[in-house]
Amino acid sequence: MASSLGGKSPSLSHGAKKKARKQDGFVRVRKSDLEKLSTEVMQLREFLPRVLNRDLIEMLHKARAVHTMKEHLLQEQEQQQQDCVHLQARLEAVQTECQKEREEKLLLREQLWQGGEELQQQADFCSALGSAACSLLWSCSSGADTVTRWLADGKLQSFLAVSAQTLESFVRSLDEDEKTQTEDHNSHEHQFVLALAGTITNIAAVTCGRDFLSTSAQDLLDTLMMMLELMKPGVFPKLKVLMLMALYNVSISVRGLKCLSDNPGLLPLICTLLDDGDWEVCLHSVRLLQSVLLEEELLLLLAPSLLDPRLQAAVSRLTSSVQPRLRLAAQQTLEDLQTLQQSRGGKQSGVFGPPAV
Numbered sequence: 323m324a325s326s327l328g329g330k331s332p333s334l335s336h337g338a339k340k341k342a343r344k345q346d347g348f349v350r351v352r353k354s355d356l357e358k359l360s361t362e363v364m365q366l367r368e369f370l371p372r373v374l375n376r377d378l379i380e381m382l383h384k385a386r387a388v389h390t391m392k393e394h395l396l397q398e399q400e401q402q403q404q405d406c407v408h409l410q411a412r413l414e415a416v417q418t419e420c421q422k423e424r425e426e427k428l429l430l431r432e433q434l435w436q437g438g439e440e441l442q443q444q445a446d447f448c449s450a451l452g453s454a455a456c457s458l459l460w461s462c463s464s465g466a467d468t469v470t471r472w473l474a475d476g477k478l479q480s481f482l483a484v485s486a487q488t489l490e491s492f493v494r495s496l497d498e499d500e501k502t503q504t505e506d507h508n509s510h511e512h513q514f515v516l517a518l519a520g521t522i523t524n525i526a527a528v529t530c531g532r533d534f535l536s537t538s539a540q541d542l543l544d545t546l547m548m549m550l551e552l553m554k555p556g557v558f559p560k561l562k563v564l565m566l567m568a569l570y571n572v573s574i575s576v577r578g579l580k581c582l583s584d585n586p587g588l589l590p591l592i593c594t595l596l597d598d599g600d601w602e603v604c605l606h607s608v609r610l611l612q613s614v615l616l617e618e619e620l621l622l623l624l625a626p627s628l629l630d631p632r633l634q635a636a637v638s639r640l641t642s643s644v645q646p647r648l649r650l651a652a653q654q655t656l657e658d659l660q661t662l663q664q665s666r667g668g669k670q671s672g673v674f675g676p677p678a679v
Contacts, residue, residue: 334429363580389660406471449510456517463524468646478525479538485518486545493549496557512558519564521545524579526571543572544585551591559600573613583620589627596636598602604640608655611637625662634659
């Protein structure tokens with residue numbers, strides 16, 4: 323406090339003040355400082371609720387959540403980077419393996435091509451060899467003694483079975499679009515099947531041979547008729563002629579004719595082949611029909627089919643052929659059909675001898 327004389331009280335030193343504050347647990351503070359402190363506290367009480375409102379608290383929570391999410395995203399990013407590095411390594415390994423497999427594939431393709439070339443060469447060689455061998459067999463089979471020896475050896479049955487399978491496979495493998503356009507009569511394959519059919523024809527030209535075909539090779543005869551039915555008009559006429567000659571040779575014997583007539587498709591097949599377009603196919607179809615007309619026992623059984631107007635019309639058309647042999651055979655057959663229509667029986671003109679080829 324100021325003295326009455328207006329002088330100032332001597333101020334305490336810092337050490338004295340500190341010592342005074344510690345006395346008796348009390349602290350001595352200036353009144354002005356206390357008032358200042360009180361004013362600041364009152365100001366804080368007034369303004370603090372305005373600052374620390376709910377929005378700020380929510381914002382602080384959101385900021386804390388964002389910080390947490392940031393840390394989580396950083397961890398995920400780090401994990402994804404590690405995964406990316408791992409996948410990159412796997413990709414490089416797969417690419418390396420793919421390149422290796424591609425090279426192996428190219429090598430295998432080249433080997434396959436070489437194998438195909440070699441296989442084609444072997445097939446061509448086998449086809450040429452088979453064609454040559456069967457051509458020799460065809461030539462040898464023209465002798466009756468040869469066929470007799472074949473029958474005595476007892477291996478003719480297996481040969482005929484293989485021949486039937488080969489002919490059927492050949493006919494069924496023909497491309498419908500190329501039959502009438504790219505027929506190669508000089509190919510080894512064609513010569514091979516022609517030689518097989520010719521050998522069968524020559525076997526049937528011998529008495530013991532056609533008896534064997536009639537009794538032990540019914541499947542072969544049915545296959546020949548089926549193949550003739552499958553082949554389109556004008557396609558491979560030489561093969562058709564050889565098949566028809568084989569059937570005709572078999573039909574010369576009564577047993578063989580009955581064997582052929584057991585197939586219900588015989589007369590429909592003949593009727594179809596009469597319109598083939600190739601005159602030799604038509605000629606041998608007419609001759610086969612003549613064999614049927616000569617057997618009186620069959621006339622009674624087959625009369626309805628033999629008197630079919632379509633059959634007579636087909637034969638009648640052939641009577642105008644420019645080929646003398648075909649025209650003559652058609653005229654004789656038409657007379658036989660007309661006689662059958664009138665009398666349902668009777669002897670007809672003689673049959674041709676068995677042809678060898």
